[in-house]
Amino acid sequence: RQDQDPEVTLITPTAPIATPTHGGRAKCLQRLVRLDLPVPRTVALSFDTVHRIAKGAMPDIRAILDEYPAGALLCVRPSSEDPDWGGPGSVLNIGMNDALFVEFSDSIGPTAASALYKRFVTAYAIHVARLDPDVFEEIDAPGQEGLSEVLRCYEEEAEEPFPQDPAVQLAEVLRSMARAWEGTTARLLRQAKGAPMDAGLGLIVQEMALGVGDGECGSGVLQLVNSETGLPQITGRYLSQSQGREALKCERSSLFLERDPRGPSLEEQAPDAFRKLKEYAALMREKLRAEMQIEFTIENGQVHILDGVRVKRSPRAALRIALRLAEDGIISRQEALMRVEPRGLTELLHRQLDPEAERDRIGGGVAASPGAATGRIVFSSSEAQASAARGENCILVRRETSPEDVRGMHAAVAVLTERGGMTSHAAVIGRGLGLPCVVGAARMGFRHNSKRLVAEDGREFGEGDIITVDGTSGQVLAGAPKMIEAALDDAFQTFMSWADEERDIGVRANADTPADAATARNFAAQGIGLCRTEHMFFEADRITPMREMIFADSPEDRKAALARLLPMQRADFTELFRIMEGMPVCIRLFDPPLHEFLPSDRAGLRDLAEALDLPVSDVTRRVESMGEYNPMLGMRGVRLGIAVPEIYDMQARAIFEATLEASRDGAPVVPEIMLPLVSACREVELVRTRIDAVAAAVRNERGREFDYSLGVMVETPRACLRADEIAQHAHFLSFGTNDLTQMTYGLSRDDAGRFMSDYVQQGVFAEDPFHRLDSDGVGELIRIGVARGREGNGGVMLSICGEHGGDPDSIAFCRDAGIDYVSCSPFRVPVARLAAAQLAI
Numbered sequence: 001r002q003d004q005d006p007e008v009t010l011i012t013p014t015a016p017i018a019t020p021t022h023g024g025r026a027k028c029l030q031r032l033v034r035l036d037l038p039v040p041r042t043v044a045l046s047f048d049t050v051h052r053i054a055k056g057a058m059p060d061i062r063a064i065l066d067e068y069p070a071g072a073l074l075c076v077r078p079s080s081e082d083p084d085w086g087g088p089g090s091v092l093n094i095g096m097n098d099a100l101f102v103e104f105s106d107s108i109g110p111t112a113a114s115a116l117y118k119r120f121v122t123a124y125a126i127h128v129a130r131l132d133p134d135v136f137e138e139i140d141a142p143g144q145e146g147l148s149e150v151l152r153c154y155e156e157e158a159e160e161p162f163p164q165d166p167a168v169q170l171a172e173v174l175r176s177m178a179r180a181w182e183g184t185t186a187r188l189l190r191q192a193k194g195a196p197m198d199a200g201l202g203l204i205v206q207e208m209a210l211g212v213g214d215g216e217c218g219s220g221v222l223q224l225v226n227s228e229t230g231l232p233q234i235t236g237r238y239l240s241q242s243q244g245r246e247a248l249k250c251e252r253s254s255l256f257l258e259r260d261p262r263g264p265s266l267e268e269q270a271p272d273a274f275r276k277l278k279e280y281a282a283l284m285r286e287k288l289r290a291e292m293q294i295e296f297t298i299e300n301g302q303v304h305i306l307d308g309v310r311v312k313r314s315p316r317a318a319l320r321i322a323l324r325l326a327e328d329g330i331i332s333r334q335e336a337l338m339r340v341e342p343r344g345l346t347e348l349l350h351r352q353l354d355p356e357a358e359r360d361r362i363g364g365g366v367a368a369s370p371g372a373a374t375g376r377i378v379f380s381s382s383e384a385q386a387s388a389a390r391g392e393n394c395i396l397v398r399r400e401t402s403p404e405d406v407r408g409m410h411a412a413v414a415v416l417t418e419r420g421g422m423t424s425h426a427a428v429i430g431r432g433l434g435l436p437c438v439v440g441a442a443r444m445g446f447r448h449n450s451k452r453l454v455a456e457d458g459r460e461f462g463e464g465d466i467i468t469v470d471g472t473s474g475q476v477l478a479g480a481p482k483m484i485e486a487a488l489d490d491a492f493q494t495f496m497s498w499a500d501e502e503r504d505i506g507v508r509a510n511a512d513t514p515a516d517a518a519t520a521r522n523f524a525a526q527g528i529g530l531c532r533t534e535h536m537f538f539e540a541d542r543i544t545p546m547r548e549m550i551f552a553d554s555p556e557d558r559k560a561a562l563a564r565l566l567p568m569q570r571a572d573f574t575e576l577f578r579i580m581e582g583m584p585v586c587i588r589l590f591d592p593p594l595h596e597f598l599p600s601d602r603a604g605l606r607d608l609a610e611a612l613d614l615p616v617s618d619v620t621r622r623v624e625s626m627g628e629y630n631p632m633l634g635m636r637g638v639r640l641g642i643a644v645p646e647i648y649d650m651q652a653r654a655i656f657e658a659t660l661e662a663s664r665d666g667a668p669v670v671p672e673i674m675l676p677l678v679s680a681c682r683e684v685e686l687v688r689t690r691i692d693a694v695a696a697a698v699r700n701e702r703g704r705e706f707d708y709s710l711g712v713m714v715e716t717p718r719a720c721l722r723a724d725e726i727a728q729h730a731h732f733l734s735f736g737t738n739d740l741t742q743m744t745y746g747l748s749r750d751d752a753g754r755f756m757s758d759y760v761q762q763g764v765f766a767e768d769p770f771h772r773l774d775s776d777g778v779g780e781l782i783r784i785g786v787a788r789g790r791e792g793n794g795g796v797m798l799s800i801c802g803e804h805g806g807d808p809d810s811i812a813f814c815r816d817a818g819i820d821y822v823s824c825s826p827f828r829v830p831v832a833r834l835a836a837a838q839l840a841i
């Protein structure tokens, strides 16, 4: 039905072309026209028009053709709102037919004319008439012979001759492109890239600048920066006598743009055109306020600008490009901050494979923790530690990892496992440590008995052989390819300092060890928001005194065990305070699910019996008596502190003594002490009384003053509901969203992995609630906790310290809920800083 003429607009400096109605390409071309750049004549079709075309209506094709000189060739290109959403491929040389072929043969020669015609027929056959691509792509005869064959094939396959009327050709191209956009596959693909359900497509019809013929003719692409590094560098290619993006496809015969020792360049071949191009590119950068990749054609020495799209860029390039645009005064600092995707920053925080490096791939799996590292293969954690002791970098290769491997992981520079996925032990620990990690490399052979690693192609590697694990791409490579260092360079630092100026929510790190604390400082965390003290006892030489303490039967035994733990804890805290140099350090008192500290197998029981000088049967009985049906809901957190108060007494003493120690040579330290898993106000009162008493005792003994603050982890639903009375006894409340999520959903955080992907796939949960805070349910409890906490204590400081603290969407929720700071794993601190800045802009 043609009841209404769909809208068709010739792009002129004054025509109103807007992105939401015509798409980004049309908008960009209009800007180029306004800048008076040599853009071929272009007509834009709006989203509505294209939608109607897909439904069967057709705009007045003659009117479109009348915009162009008779005999002009045209091309049609897609113009979606965001170029990343893709779209149907461009079709070039529309209008070409037998009659024009004769004319072109006279003007530019039969070979060039044949190439134009053949290209059009091939594209039309495949994309418009939907004929078998193999038939056409196989025709490689050059010149007129190739053309005749393409035309003959078309007629044979389509059972009609190739259409000669330019109006028919153009209408059919428009129709096929409009319909391709509305197809289900295309829609799913773009939705995966963030396009909305009803994303529209505009089309532009542009007069061809030919790129073939007499004089210097050709086409190419140019940009002023390197897409990987973001540093200024003229990149792109040019190919004489070519169209479209052929220059990129034919690397060997194409030219460099700028003079280059590796081969001939456009600068040498056509210096004037090159100079003009550079000028145009610089103008586009300034006026379009972005680094653009320019598609251009040279026709008999004259430059035409066909199109511009934002350059593709790695996260590191995105940061540098945005920074330089702001430094050059082209965009504001705020805009620069908005242009970098926070999650992409993780890639900058690790060493990466040089994108130019040669890769000798021997296998692959899930890219579980970003960054790349090279080292010698080891097959066990003890070998990893031995290797680290010798100062040799090693890659820990395991079927899968378990808590016993944590020390081996610390000693290795990367981890490779046969089994596992994104949330397997190796993946989670790897990300926490910032350790490159590839898991689930099931197509490689892991022969632990014979100490061989078999590549996917059958090559064998033994202990000591050098391999590289690329946790960013999931590849495993032989040897030591070239790397680029983590990009914590000046550009990164400056950019992040801009972010810090904008944000209005604090960012601290969860850090348990001196190494974590150093990383946190390096990434400019504003303190430690959660130090899980039980994690300080995972090391082999420490787990025994911890077990003795848990095991002690009599008050005397327990006292003795605690006396051994005290100096260790004091030294730990002193070091943390020193590293953090006066910044806040929030120490959480023990929250061990007890079973994690008890031996689980015979060998472990024997070791423990030896250490305690008890018969194995005694130890076994006691371990059994301490067993809990549901340890995550058992004698955990503050419950342990109430049942066995001497434990928290010891920790409080260690904290206070360390406070005095660290304040001796630096700014006075004000420790924050936090109680885990609180559900009742009385728990806080009881523990607080004892801690105050310990503080008084230490002040007395040492004759020195110090301050401290006491806070409560809000990680049970009841604590949220009773936050008003709890806050009356606390200086701060920190929402432990891991446990709070577990308890709100009644979902075991350790077992949810088994069905989580089914749940997410079937849309039961939009997202794993352990990764992205559930703002509806868990969020409502937090909002209640915030409101009631402030009611009970107007000055109470509020934070979150669960895994969600590093997730940009969860940070948005926290800011909205009025939380003062988030605390996340050290490697996510920069992500959180940028995400927080973007929220404030």
Ligand code: PEP
Residues within 6 Å of the ligand: 530, 532, 591, 715, 735, 736, 737, 738, 739, 740, 801, 802, 803
């Ligand atoms: C939490 O529950 O959110 C939390 C931070 O504590 P943990 O993960 O140690 O239980």
Ligand code: MG
Residues within 6 Å of the ligand: 676, 715, 736, 738, 739
């Ligand atoms: Mg918790």
